[in-house]
Amino acid sequence: MRGALKIAIIGGGSSYTPEIVEGFILRYAQLPVKELWFVDVEAGKHKLEIVGNLAKRMIEKSGLPIDVHLTLDRRKAIEGADFVSTQLRVGLLEARKWDEHIPNKYGVIGQETTGPGGMMKALRTIPVLLDICKDIEELAPNAWLLNFTNPAGMVTEAIHKYGKVKSIGLCNAPIGMQKWLMKKYSVPAEQIYTEFVGINHLHWVTRAEIGGEDKLPELLDRREEYSGKNVPASEWDADFLRSLQALPSYYLKYFYMTDVMVQEQLASMKESGTRAEVVKRVEDELFELYKDPNLQEKPKQLEKRGGAYYSEAAVNLMDSLYNDKRDVQTLNVMNGNIIDFLPQDACIEVNCIVTAQGPIPVALTKVPEHIKGLMHAVKTYERLTIEAAVQGSRDLALQALVHHPLVPSVGIAKPMLEEMLEQNKPYLPNFFK
Amino acid sequence: MRGALKIAIIGGGSSYTPEIVEGFILRYAQLPVKELWFVDVEAGKHKLEIVGNLAKRMIEKSGLPIDVHLTLDRRKAIEGADFVSTQLRVGLLEARKWDEHIPNKYGVIGQETTGPGGMMKALRTIPVLLDICKDIEELAPNAWLLNFTNPAGMVTEAIHKYGKVKSIGLCNAPIGMQKWLMKKYSVPAEQIYTEFVGINHLHWVTRAEIGGEDKLPELLDRREEYSGKNVPASEWDADFLRSLQALPSYYLKYFYMTDVMVQEQLASMKESGTRAEVVKRVEDELFELYKDPNLQEKPKQLEKRGGAYYSEAAVNLMDSLYNDKRDVQTLNVMNGNIIDFLPQDACIEVNCIVTAQGPIPVALTKVPEHIKGLMHAVKTYERLTIEAAVQGSRDLALQALVHHPLVPSVGIAKPMLEEMLEQNKPYLPNFFK
Amino acid sequence: MRGALKIAIIGGGSSYTPEIVEGFILRYAQLPVKELWFVDVEAGKHKLEIVGNLAKRMIEKSGLPIDVHLTLDRRKAIEGADFVSTQLRVGLLEARKWDEHIPNKYGVIGQETTGPGGMMKALRTIPVLLDICKDIEELAPNAWLLNFTNPAGMVTEAIHKYGKVKSIGLCNAPIGMQKWLMKKYSVPAEQIYTEFVGINHLHWVTRAEIGGEDKLPELLDRREEYSGKNVPASEWDADFLRSLQALPSYYLKYFYMTDVMVQEQLASMKESGTRAEVVKRVEDELFELYKDPNLQEKPKQLEKRGGAYYSEAAVNLMDSLYNDKRDVQTLNVMNGNIIDFLPQDACIEVNCIVTAQGPIPVALTKVPEHIKGLMHAVKTYERLTIEAAVQGSRDLALQALVHHPLVPSVGIAKPMLEEMLEQNKPYLPNFFK
C-alpha cells in the first residue's frame, strides 16, 4: 500500500469527524492520504453534509493534496481502500437513550458498552458490521478495518469469528491513560510504559513505568481523580484500590461500586436525562458550530464528548501499520495464548507491537488473581451476546443478560430483555424474522 | 491397609454421627472397620459423650466386632488411622448464625458455604484443618483424609496447596441427585449416569442418562422441584432453565435469583431466625433423643438436617478406596487439566473413578459457555479467600468479598467485612496477631 | 439400540474373523447379536467365502440365533448396523511387504504401523476409511465405528477430523498387557489397574497395581520378557528400563534401540523374508485349515499371528457400550485436555470409562518428562501424514517422513518416499490425479 492512501470512514456524519480530519492533516508527512471518503446512511445524510463540508474546509485550509468525498454509497467508498474505519451508531442516539433508560427502569446500570445496554448495542451493530465486512472482502480485501464502533470488543470478536477481513478494535481509554501520565509526570509518550490486561472497557493497568521506574504504587496511593467524561465521578475506596495492585479502568466502577453508580445514574437522569440525551444536546450544539462556513478547524467544544484522543489513536495505528513502526499500542485483538484462561478467539485489550503485517500481542507479565473471575464473567456475557446476535436467539440473549455481573437476577433480566427487544425491533431483523 | 481398619472421625460430637455409624454397620462386609475413634474439642465434650454413647449402643446392637473410642486427644485418634474424616464446625452453630445474620443486615445473601458467610467459615476453618493435616502427616501418613467440612471446596483446595496429606472433599449434593433420579425413574444407581461440571456448591449437571438414554431435555422441561433442605424454595424460571441445557445445583438459585433469595432469607429470618438458629433447635431436639439409653439406632428426625446421605457418600468413598472399585463418584479433587480455564491446583467437583490409589477425574464431555464466567468468578473468590486465610490478610479478604458475585459493591463489602472479622475474632488468630 | 443387534465387519475375509465370531458366541448373553454381516472387496471374495463359511459353521455349532451374511455390497452390510468394525488391509499383504521392504533397503526400520511403512499404510487407508464413514453417516448414523485398521491412531484421528461418525480406535496391546499381568500374578482382570500414557503403538504404562498395590518397580526391576509376536526379541537394558519409571510398549524398542532393531530386521529378512511374507505363509496355512468343512471352531494356529485378543478387546468394547458398563478400557480417542501438550483433536491411547454414550478419557496421574518429546515427535509425523493423505501432498509426506524419529535424514527420506509412492500408485489416487 505504498504511496497515495485511500481511507473510508463509515459513519462519516459523526460529530467526531473533524477530529479524525485534524489527525490526518497533522500526520500527513507519515501518512500520505490521497482520498478521504466519508460515507453514511440515508438517515445521516444531513449530518454528513454539514460535517463533510467542514472537513473539506479544514483540508483546504491545510493546503494538502487530499481529496474529500461524501457519499451514501458504501461500496464506492470501500472499493480499493487501504483503511476502513467504522464510527457508526445503529439506531443513532435515540437507540442509545433506550439502552440507558430501560435498564435504569429496572434498577440496573444503563450503559451503552456493557450490561443490558451494551448487549442491545451489540445485537444491533454486529450484523451491520458483518455486512460491511462482506463488502470489504469483495472490494478491498487487503484493507485494514479499524473498528471504533462500540461495544468495540464484542464487535471486533464477531468480525474475527464470522468475517474474513483484517480487523483491529480500538478504544481511546489507553491513549487517555497515556495522556494523563504524560501530563502528570511531564514526560513524552516514549518514556511511559503501561501494561494493560483485560478486555474492552474492562481492563486493568498492572504496570506503569516512567523512564523505566515503577510508579504503580505511587499512582495507587495517591490517585488523583482520573475519570472518563461519560462515567459519573464517584471516588475510589483508597484501601481497596491499593489492594488491587492495578489501576482499574474507570468502567470498573460499574462493577466495584454498582450500587453507588446506579444511584448516580438515576439522580443524573432525573436532573438532565440519560447520558444519550446529554450527548444529543452536545451534538446538536456541535452541528450548529459545524455549519458555520467560516469554521475551518476542529472546534474546542468537541472535547466535551467522551471520545477524546480517538482520532489520535486511529491515526497512530494507521501510521504504525503503514510505516511498520513496531511501537507498542494497546489494541483489541484476538487472544491466542496471551490470556491462558480465555479462548484463543476471544477479543482482548492488551499491548501489541504494530508491524506492517498487523499487530502482535505482547505477553502479560502480571495477571493479579482478582482480575480473572470478573474478566471471564464479562467475556462469557460477550460470547453469549455475539452468538445471540448472529443467531437471533432470545435464549442466548437471556443467558447473556443473566450472566452479566451487573444484572441481579433472571426475574429482572427476563422482562427487561423483552422490553429492550421490542424497543429495538427495527434494528433486529435476526430476532423478528 | 488390608484387614482391620481404624477410622478417626474429627468432630465426632456432631449430630450426624449416628448416620455414619449406621453406614459402617451396613457396609461392614466390604469395609471391615475394627476401631472407630470419635474425637472432639473440649467445648464439644458433652455432645461427644451423648452421641458417642449412642454410637456404642448402635454397634453393640449390630453385634459387629467394632471398638468405639471417644476422646479429646486428637493425636491419639489419628495415630495409625486408615481414614480420617472431618465433620467439625469451628465456632459451632453460633458462628454460623453470624455468617448468616451479618450479611443479611447489609442486604446480602447470608450463607455458610458461599458469599460473605462462606468466606468467614473458610477463614475460621482452613487453619484448623491445616493443623489437623500436620498431625496426619506425622501420625498416619498413609491415611486418607475425607473432608466433609464446609466450605468443602475451599478447605480441600487449601489442604492440597498447603498440606501434604492425601485428601478428598465430599459433598452430599451429587448423591442427592442420584437418589432423586433413582426414585423418579425407579432404577438402581447403576443405571444412572450424570456428568457434574463445576466446583463445590456451584455445579451443573450437563448429562443425565438413565439406562444409557439421555433424559436431560426431559428433566429440564418438566423439572419437579428438586431442592435442598437448607435452600429456600423459589421456583426456577422454566425458559431460563431449558436454555441452560444443564441442571443447576440448587445453590445456583443464590446466583440466578439473588433478589428473590435475599427476600426469602429476610422473611424467613424474621419468622424463625437464621437457618443456623433453626438448625440449632433441630440439633437440640436430636441430642435430647440421643440421650435416651434405649435408643440403639439412628432416629428418623436426623433427616430434617440438610446433610442427607452424607454418611452414605462417605462410606461409598471409603469402600471404593479400600476395595479398588473404580466406580464413578462425584468428588472434590484437584483440577489438573480437566477444566481448562482454571488453575491446575484448583479444587473442582467432578466425576472421578475411585481406585485404591485415589480418585482420578474423568474428562468433561460438555461445558456450556454460560458456566465458565460464573464458575471462574466464584473460584477467584475462593482462591483469594484461601490466601487470606493462610496469610491473615484483610486486603485479600476484602478483594475476595468484592469479587464475589453476590456482593454488590466495595462500599458494602468493607464495613461488612469489618463487622464479621470483629465478630469472629476468637477464631481468627491469623488476623488478630 | 435395544435388542437384536446388527454388526457389520468390513474386511470380513480376514484370517482374524474366526476370533471375533468366537467372541460373539462367548459373549452372547450380554451382547445379543442378531445379524452378523461380513463384507469384503472383490479381490477378497475367495477368502471371504472360506472364512465366512467357517463362521457359519461356528455359529451353527453354538446353537445361537445369529444370522451370518456374506456380501460384497458394503452399503447393505452397513445399513442400520449398530456396530461397524473395520479390519481391512488396503493392498493386502503384498502392500505390507513393500512397507517393510523398501525402508529396509534404505537402512530404515520397515514397519507397517510407524515410520515410512506406517505412513504408506496411512496414505492408502485413510481415504478408504473416510469413504466408509460417508456410508455410515448416511445409512447407520447412530452406529459405532470400531476401528481396528492400522495405523489405528492415525486412521481414528482422520475419521474424527474429517468424518462425522462416532468412532473409537482399538489395539490389542493394552489387553495383551492385562493378560500378561493376570497370568504373572494369578489374578482376575478386576484386580489389575494399569495407566496407559501415549498414542497408538507408542505408549508407556506408568502405573501397574495389583489389588491396589503398586507393582511397577517390581515389573521394571525384573522384567520377564514381554514382547509382541510381530516385534523382534532384543532385550531391554535393565538400567535404562528402571530409569524410565514406566513400562514402554514393545514398539518402543524401535525407538530406543533403533540400530539393533534394524539389524534384526535385515537378518530376519535375509532368513525368512519380510514379516509380511511370514504372515502370508501363516495366513495361507490358516485358510487351508479354514476350508475344512468339519472345522467348527477357531483353530489354535490363529494365535501365531500378532493380533491375539483382538476379538476379546472388540467384544469387551461393544459390551460396555451396549450395556453402559463404565468399566475402564484403554482406547484410542480424541485428546481433549488429557495430554496438555497435544492438540485437542489429536488421537491418543489412554484409559477411558465406557458409557453407553461413548468412552470418556480419564485424567493421567503421571506423565514422566522423557515421554513428552518422543510422543510429540511421533504425533507431529502422524498429523503431517494425515494431512498428506487427505490432500495427496508430497510436500507434507516428505515432511512427515523427515520428522519421524526413525528416519535419519532428508537425503534418505526423499528417494525412499519416491520409491514408496511409485510402488503404491494403485492405492493412492489422491497422489496420482
Next chain:
Amino acid sequence: MRGALKIAIIGGGSSYTPEIVEGFILRYAQLPVKELWFVDVEAGKHKLEIVGNLAKRMIEKSGLPIDVHLTLDRRKAIEGADFVSTQLRVGLLEARKWDEHIPNKYGVIGQETTGPGGMMKALRTIPVLLDICKDIEELAPNAWLLNFTNPAGMVTEAIHKYGKVKSIGLCNAPIGMQKWLMKKYSVPAEQIYTEFVGINHLHWVTRAEIGGEDKLPELLDRREEYSGKNVPASEWDADFLRSLQALPSYYLKYFYMTDVMVQEQLASMKESGTRAEVVKRVEDELFELYKDPNLQEKPKQLEKRGGAYYSEAAVNLMDSLYNDKRDVQTLNVMNGNIIDFLPQDACIEVNCIVTAQGPIPVALTKVPEHIKGLMHAVKTYERLTIEAAVQGSRDLALQALVHHPLVPSVGIAKPMLEEMLEQNKPYLPNFFK
C-alpha cells in the same frame, strides 16, 4: 541504574573480549560505562592479562572515561554491578575437544551445544553458573545477568529455575540473520522484521519482511548459502526447504541431514582435528596478536571465530535495558504462554520487546506443524539434562541422551555416557561425590 555503569565480564580472558570492548566504546553515548571488570579463574590468568591489557589500550585510545579492572576475585567484580555477562568455558577448549571427539567415535554428531557434547557442556557449566548466581543475589541483586555461555538455552533455563537473578540468554544467530538480510536487501535493520520460533540453536524463522513486505517465499526459493562458521557446509534440499515454509537455523542441519553431517565431521576431523582443535589454533594466533603492545583495536582475525556479532548483540541488549528502548530483539527467555505445548518455565528463543524492566516476549503468529515434535523432543532432552546437572544423576543423563534425536540407541548412549562422564570427572563434582 542511572549514570555510571559497572559491568562485570566473567570469563574475561576469552578471546572475544576485544569485541565487547569495541562494543562499549562505540555505544558509549547511549551506555555510559564507568567501570569494566574482567574476571577469570586462576587457570585463565595468563590469557586474562594479555587480553585485559589489550582492552586497556583500546579504551585508552578511545579517550573515554572507562576504568578497566582485571581480577581473579569474582565477588569483587560482581559487587554492585549493573550488568554481569558470562562468556566462560568450564574445562576450556580441551573439554570441548572431548565433547566433539567422543560422540564422533560412536558415530554420533559431536557438537558443543546439542546432543551428547551439548549435554556434557551443560553438566559442567550449570553448577558453575548457579554458583555465580548466588554471588549476584548477594552482591548485586539488581544486576542483569546476560548469559552468553553455551548451551545458552539450558543454562538460562537452569538459572531461572534454580537461581533468583534477573537473567537473559543471548545468542548471535538472530543478529547474524539480521546482518545477512541487511546486506542481501541493502536495508537498515529497522526495515527488517523476522519472527523466530524455537529454542536456542533450534529455531526457525517463520516470517521475514523487508519494509513490511513478505520475503519468506523468495528466501526459501533461492536460498543463498547462509551458514555459520562452526557448522559444516552441506547444501539444503531445495524442495524440502520450500516445504518447511520457514527458514531453519543452520544448526537444524544436524537434525535434518544427520548422516551427511556426521560424515562431514568425521572427514573434517581426520583432516584438521575436531572443531575445538581448529578453534584452539585460531585462539593461539589471536593471543599472539593480542600480546602486541602496539595493538589498540580489535584485530580482523577475530572474525574467523563463530561468534560474530556477539558483542553487538550484547551491547544492543544492555542499551535497550538501560534506555527502556522497547525495540524487538530475539532472546532466550522463559516461555510463559508463548509456545503452548512447552512448560511455562521452559527457556525459548523468540522475539521480545526490551523494556527497562526486562524483555517481554511477543506472541507467535505462525507455528508450522512440523516444528512442534522436533522442538519438544530437544526440549525434553534439555529438561532432563538440567535435572541431571543439578542432581548429578546418571539415570537422568542417560535418559537425556537416549531421548535426543541425534542419539541412535540406548546401546550406543550408555557406553558413550560412561566415557564422557569419566573424561569430564574433574568438572563434575555432582556426579563423583
